[in-house]
Amino acid sequence: MLKKKIAFIGPGVMAEAMIAGLLRQKLADAKNITASGPREERGEELRKKYGIKATTDNASAIHEADVVVLSVKPQRLTEVMKGLKGIRPDALVLSIIAGATIKKISSGLKHKTIVRSMPNTPGQIGEGITVWTASKEVTDEQQEMTRSILGALGEEVFVEDESYLDMATALSGSGPAYVFLFTEALIDAGVHMGFPRRIAEQLVLQTIKGSASYYQGASRHPATLRNQVTSPGGTSAEALYYLEKAGFRTAISRAVWAAYQRSLELGKEKPGHIDTHDEENT
Structure with a gap:
């Protein structure tokens, strides 16, 4: 090399x-x-x-x-x-x-x-x-x-x-954008409750980082890990109820599918409107 x-x-x-x-x-x-x-x-x-x-x-x-x-x-x-x-x-x-x-x-x-x-x-x-x-x-x-x-x-x-490349584009290629949006939403929720933004950021970032590391080391289905922190009638159960009611899981699935469809479209598009910016953000 x-x-x-x-x-x-x-x-x-x-x-x-x-x-x-x-x-x-x-x-x-x-x-x-x-x-x-x-x-x-x-x-x-x-x-x-x-x-x-x-x-x-x-x-x-x-x-x-x-x-x-x-x-x-x-x-x-x-x-x-x-x-x-x-x-x-x-x-x-x-x-x-x-x-x-x-x-x-x-x-x-x-x-x-x-x-x-x-x-x-x-x-x-x-x-x-x-x-x-x-x-x-x-x-x-x-x-x-x-x-x-x-x-x-x-x-x-x-x-x-x-064909897996277009799927990967939607899942892992665009994936960081979904994670950043979720992170932003959690931080804003913390600020809305009254936390200073810097503390809300610290709490959220370490929670996401720690959860990912824990999942990676646990070698168990994420649903099993989620159940471990969801006590009957508790705060997590209440929060998850509202997320499911709001269609959180479906929204993510549909967003990834939309990204997948867009990736397929990009492969078929003929040059039309060309972004006047250079490739600096590619």
Whole structure:
């Protein structure tokens, strides 16, 4: 990996997380990493921070790359692929773009060695999880390279069936947004009762963190753990009654399903409205 040249097309948040992880784990050499995007100042920021190369010319970025990471917004992919015709035949193309199928990328690039993946936000601190799959042309060596690159973000899960990628996009890819919203709601509830916000934040964050760790170590169904803290006629029972009455469980299920449907739509969309912002938030 240290000798492999890696080009990131779209120097956004997740691209930076991958770069930072690769360098932190000494899986890549900074001089072999290039970030390419439309804004010179973003490239300069990454160059100063990590010592990598930066450019606004996608064609030059991919010229000698062993791995090309596609990390642009889904709406920009079709246009960006038009400028990526010089990818080496033996290079690996690794996409982290929501909804973009292997078929779409392969057709747009006229290239067959494709890995499609879906990381999530905690990857920025090495605590993420990425689901990925590969075209049949991806070699065993390239699969190991993929594991190393995605492993820099946290855990990685390989799946044979590409349809799982759209499901992962809705569940784990968008999942942090659901957790943050739930966290925000709990903190606001604490403030509404009268807690200072800083104390409400401390209580909620440690409760969520501790609950997740406890669940991970307990190896029991979450319903069993929930029952342990739900005394008959108690405060938890009262709160859970209102959550169920409000359709809490159904709302979550429908939200994830909506995200899944949107991921499928993104894979079929033709370029229409293109976000005028760059890839910094991808």
